[in-house]
Amino acid sequence: MVKLIAPAKVNLYLNIGGRRADGYHEATTVMHALALHDVLHMDRVKQDEGGLRIEVSCYAREGIEPLVVASEDNIVYKAVDLLARKIAHVGDELISVRIEKHIPHEAGLGGGSSDAAASLIGAAKLWGVDPESPEVLEAASELGADVAFFLHGGCTCLTGTGEVFHHALEPMRKTVVLVKPEGGVSTSAAYAAFDESPVTIDPEAHVRALEASRAEEVPLCNNLTAASESLMPELAEMLGWIAAQDGVENSLMSGSGSSAFAICATFDDACRIVAAARNRGWWARATAFSSAKVSAIPR
Numbered sequence: 001m002v003k004l005i006a007p008a009k010v011n012l013y014l015n016i017g018g019r020r021a022d023g024y025h026e027a028t029t030v031m032h033a034l035a036l037h038d039v040l041h042m043d044r045v046k047q048d049e050g051g052l053r054i055e056v057s058c059y060a061r062e063g064i065e066p067l068v069v070a071s072e073d074n075i076v077y078k079a080v081d082l083l084a085r086k087i088a089h090v091g092d093e094l095i096s097v098r099i100e101k102h103i104p105h106e107a108g109l110g111g112g113s114s115d116a117a118a119s120l121i122g123a124a125k126l127w128g129v130d131p132e133s134p135e136v137l138e139a140a141s142e143l144g145a146d147v148a149f150f151l152h153g154g155c156t157c158l159t160g161t162g163e164v165f166h167h168a169l170e171p172m173r174k175t176v177v178l179v180k181p182e183g184g185v186s187t188s189a190a191y192a193a194f195d196e197s198p199v200t201i202d203p204e205a206h207v208r209a210l211e212a213s214r215a216e217e218v219p220l221c222n223n224l225t226a227a228s229e230s231l232m233p234e235l236a237e238m239l240g241w242i243a244a245q246d247g248v249e250n251s252l253m254s255g256s257g258s259s260a261f262a263i264c265a266t267f268d269d270a271c272r273i274v275a276a277a278r279n280r281g282w283w284a285r286a287t288a289f290s291s292a293k294v295s296a297i298p299r
């Protein structure tokens with residue numbers, strides 16, 4: 001049995017560029033891990049026959065919307081299956097994964113991507129594979145643009161489509177409030193809306209983001225914001241509201257939304273803002289930036 005933590009992320013900086021021939025977009029991003037995480041329990045049970053079987057179950061915790069997705073459609077199923085094929089793993093066995101979700105989905109917080117990265121580390125451990133082997137890194141990149149970040153964690157700048165490690169930054173020690181309206185934004189729909197009306201980021205801010213060595217130095221920018229707002233008008237209202245709260249030093253939409261994060265002066269400010277956001281019917285919680293990455297919890 002392996003137990004793992006799968007942290008959430010926010011994008012401090014997200015600069016989407018042109019659309020490539022494969023449909024993906026060039027992206028430069030600085031992601032920061034949070035002290036909010038899903039928990040995965042992975043078990044390996046020997047069977048008499050049938051080859052490799054994978055079963056994934058998901059349980060919503062702390063009042064987040066339940067994730068309704070069949071076992072084989074869960075990105076964790078795809079991750080374990082992909083790694084097995086890459087390392088040519090054979091054997092009659094059941095890999096069962098129980099995910100306790102604390103990270104809301106379609107929130108731009110990378111919950112599914114982090115679960116996928118954690119399950120790669122968990123499966124590698126169960127099968128005696130080096131978690132830093134090329135097969136694990138390749139599988140992460142193939143599963144989705146955000147998955148590779150969670151193998152690095154902390155605060156990391158990435159390029160390519162958002163999966164190529166550029167450099168690590170010194171993490172921030174700050175309190176963060178997350179706010180999310182009911183409902184999410186589909187990442188692919190946000191990118192499609194972006195193509196209809198692309199937005200560019202000031203080149204001077206781009207240089208500052210690429211050269212930053214500490215998370216605090218990164219300019220908060222996200223050029224997917226207008227695209228996501230066009231899909232969910234309530235987002236614009238929520239982003240305006242959070243920016244205007246006393247004690248908020250800076251705020252931004254995370255990834256493709258629908259959540260926003262606010263960096264707060266104090267934990268008291270954060271708790272007051274969480275209570276006010278919940279009064280408006282939004283999901284909200286106080287957390288902190290973290291230096292975590294996906295990792296097994298020692299037993």
Ligand SMILES: C[C@](O)(CO)[C@H](O)COP(=O)(O)OP(=O)(O)OC[C@H]1O[C@@H](n2ccc(N)nc2=O)[C@H](O)[C@@H]1O
Nearest residue numbers: 023024025027144145146147161162187188191255256
């Ligand atoms: C918005 C971000 O979360 C910012 O970190 C990421 O760019 C999205 O990462 P992700 O959720 O891991 O996305 P994926 O699962 O790889 O892709 C979902 C869909 O988003 C679009 N997509 C994603 C990443 C990227 N650089 N260009 C894209 O066009 C594609 O339509 C793709 O089919």
Ligand SMILES: Nc1ncnc2c1ncn2[C@@H]1O[C@H](COP(=O)(O)OP(=O)(O)OP(=O)(O)O)[C@@H](O)[C@H]1O
Nearest residue numbers: 074075105106107108109110111112113115146255
């Ligand atoms: N383990 C999982 N956790 C969350 N979503 C999953 C999972 N497996 C499959 N999915 C599917 O992926 C979709 C988006 O997942 P996720 O929560 O990672 O999106 P996101 O918050 O927009 O993250 P990102 O910032 O990476 O775009 C969900 O709507 C769901 O259908």
